[in-house]
Structures are given as structure tokens and as C-alpha cells.
Amino acid sequence: MEHIIKGIHHITAIAGSANRNHDFYTRILGLRMVKKTVNFDDPKTYHLYYGDEKGTPGCILTFFPWGEISAGRRGARQATAIGYSVPEASFNFWMRRFEANGVTYFKTAEKFGEPYLTVFDPDGLKLELIASKTLDNRIPWETEQVKAVNATKGFHNVTITTNHIEPTDAILTGVFGYRLLEQQDNLFRFATYADNNAGIVDLIASAGEKAGHVSGGSVHHIAFRVENEEILMQYRDKITALGLHITDKIDRNYFYSLYFREPGGVLFELATENPGFLVDEPVDGLGTHLMLPPQYEKYRAELETSLPELI
Numbered sequence: 001m002e003h004i005i006k007g008i009h010h011i012t013a014i015a016g017s018a019n020r021n022h023d024f025y026t027r028i029l030g031l032r033m034v035k036k037t038v039n040f041d042d043p044k045t046y047h048l049y050y051g052d053e054k055g056t057p058g059c060i061l062t063f064f065p066w067g068e069i070s071a072g073r074r075g076a077r078q079a080t081a082i083g084y085s086v087p088e089a090s091f092n093f094w095m096r097r098f099e100a101n102g103v104t105y106f107k108t109a110e111k112f113g114e115p116y117l118t119v120f121d122p123d124g125l126k127l128e129l130i131a132s133k134t135l136d137n138r139i140p141w142e143t144e145q146v147k148a149v150n151a152t153k154g155f156h157n158v159t160i161t162t163n164h165i166e167p168t169d170a171i172l173t174g175v176f177g178y179r180l181l182e183q184q185d186n187l188f189r190f191a192t193y194a195d196n197n198a199g200i201v202d203l204i205a206s207a208g209e210k211a212g213h214v215s216g217g218s219v220h221h222i223a224f225r226v227e228n229e230e231i232l233m234q235y236r237d238k239i240t241a242l243g244l245h246i247t248d249k250i251d252r253n254y255f256y257s258l259y260f261r262e263p264g265g266v267l268f269e270l271a272t273e274n275p276g277f278l279v280d281e282p283v284d285g286l287g288t289h290l291m292l293p294p295q296y297e298k299y300r301a302e303l304e305t306s307l308p309e310l311i
């Protein structure tokens with residue numbers, strides 16, 4: 001059987017203050033920080049990973065907190081919302097929590113028959129807490145303040161805004177194995193059948209929309225999940241055959257990656273399930289120490305001094 005993409009692996013976004021970002025995602029949203037490392041292309045900056053107990057693909061939201069950074073602007077050729085799966089009965093809990101913490105949110109709405117709550121992180125990144133109409137049995141990470149009954153279970157979808165859906169559609173359906181599931185006005189829902197969760201990409205077709213600007217509070221890239229390096233490289237051939245530029249295989253310590261800009265303008269990554277986040281830390285200790293790839297280990301003392309302490 002031909003291998004298809006197994007949904008979202010992780011999503012990476014840009015933040016300002018590392019501490020403000022860490023507080024929002026771990027304390028307010030109740031995620032686990034599964035890895036504290038540096039940006040492998042800019043080691044003076046953190047790369048923070050938030051997810052469930054083990055950092056399971058499909059629930060990992062990562063950030064480059066670049067400190068003083070100008071705000072981005074949502075627009076076309078961009079991922080413009082990140083959807084988390086939550087239990088429907090949790091909406092009141094979340095609204096009270098956002099209210100109490102001064103977090104901006106909108107009243108609940110509905111799309112594709114699924115109620116959702118829109119909320120913005122401190123940098124303005126748009127998140128949607130969505131009560132999925134498909135069964136979601138994923139076990140959430142639980143904290144003192146955010147118990148499992150209310151907690152996010154991982155990604156439900158990601159939304160891309162585009163002028164015309166055809167170029168992105170061609171990658172999703174023609175290469176990744178997604179299919180068009182539903183349409184509601186100018187909103188198109190695509191899904192992979194390889195996985196029940198984190199398998200949805202929604203495209204908003206907005207012909208007149210200006211291109212967005214990727215900076216603070218914006219999604220930097222969406223990583224899609226493949227099982228292993230062999231399948232990863234098969235996708236490299238498929239993308240190359242379309243005449244698109246794609247990087248060589250890159251070792252990201254916790255997965256192997258390829259990056260390419262899909263013709264709709266969004267940076268896509270393909271990332272392997274192996275080796276995962278337990279490769280350099282035990283499950284109990286995930287996210288508790290600064291983990292560095294071998295090439296930066298010699299700068300550890302310097303980096304530990306210069307990177308802000310997360311409190």
C-alpha cells in the first residue's frame with residue numbers, strides 16, 4: 001500500500017518573550033513543555049516544544065521566542081489558525097479561565113457542525129479550541145489547574161488562508177493523500193484517512209486577501225507526519241518531480257525533516273515519527289533541562305547564561 005501523510009506532526013510559530021510564551025502554554029493552556037532546546041539555525045534563541053506527556057506527533061506546538069520582535073499580520077499565503085481538540089463540556093471552564101487571566105477570546109461559534117472557541121495567545125497567535133465531531137481518545141496532559149476533563153487533546157486541524165485553493169489543494173490531495181471532506185461557503189475541509197486525529201487541513205479561499213506577514217504571533221511552518229526516513233525520502237522525490245525546491249534531509253535530533261514552500265505560499269515540513277523526544281531525556285524529565293544538539297554542546301555554558309531563565 002502506498003504510504004500517505006499521517007496528519008500534522010508539529011506546528012512551529014514565532015513568539016516574543018520566552019517567559020510570557022512559556023507561562024501561557026504551560027500554566028494557562030495546561031500543556032507540558034516536552035523539550036527545551038535552541039533553534040538549531042540560531043542557537044542564541046530557544047526552541048520550546050509543548051505537547052502531551054511524551055510529545056506525541058499531532059500535539060506538538062513549538063515556538064521560536066525571539067524576544068523583541070514586531071507583530072506579524074494574518075493574511076493570505078499563511079497558516080492563520082491552529083485548532084486544538086477539546087471536550088465540548090470544557091468551553092465554560094476555558095472561558096472562565098481566559099477571563100480570569102486577561103486572555104482575549106471570542107464567544108463560541110460553529111463551523112462544519114463543530115462548536116469552537118477562538119482565543120489569542122499573548123503574541124496574538126490565533127488558536128481555536130474545537131469540540132470535534134469525531135471521536136478523540138487521545139490522553140491529554142493534565143496539570144493541577146487543567147484536569148483531563150477539560151484539557152486539550154492535541155491538534156484537531158490547521159487553517160490556511162489562501163487566495164485560491166488550487167495550488168495547496170494539489171499538494172494535499174495530489175501528493176499527501178488528503179481528500180476534500182466538506183465545504184462550507186469559502187471554507188474547504190481536507191483530511192487524511194491515515195489517522196483519526198490531527199488529520200484535518202482547512203483552506204479559506206479569500207481572493208482579495210493581502211498576503212500576511214510572518215513575524216511575532218504567526219505560524220512559521222506546518223510539519224506533516226511520516227513514519228520513517230525511507231518514506232520521507234519518497235516524498236522528497238514526489239515534490240522534486242513537481243519542479244518544486246525541497247531541502248535535503250535535515251537531522252532535527254528528535255525527527256528528520258525536509259522543508260519546501262507549497263505553491264500556495266506556506267512553508268511545509270515533512271517530519272518523521274522517529275526517533276522522538278525520549279531520545280535524550282527520560283519521560284519523567286522531559287522539558288526540564290536545556291537539551292543541545294552535539295554541535296552546540298561546547299557552547300552550553302555560554303548559552304545557559306545568555307538564554308532567559310524560564311520561570
Ligand code: ZN
Nearest residue numbers: 012221223269
Ligand atoms: Zn518544524
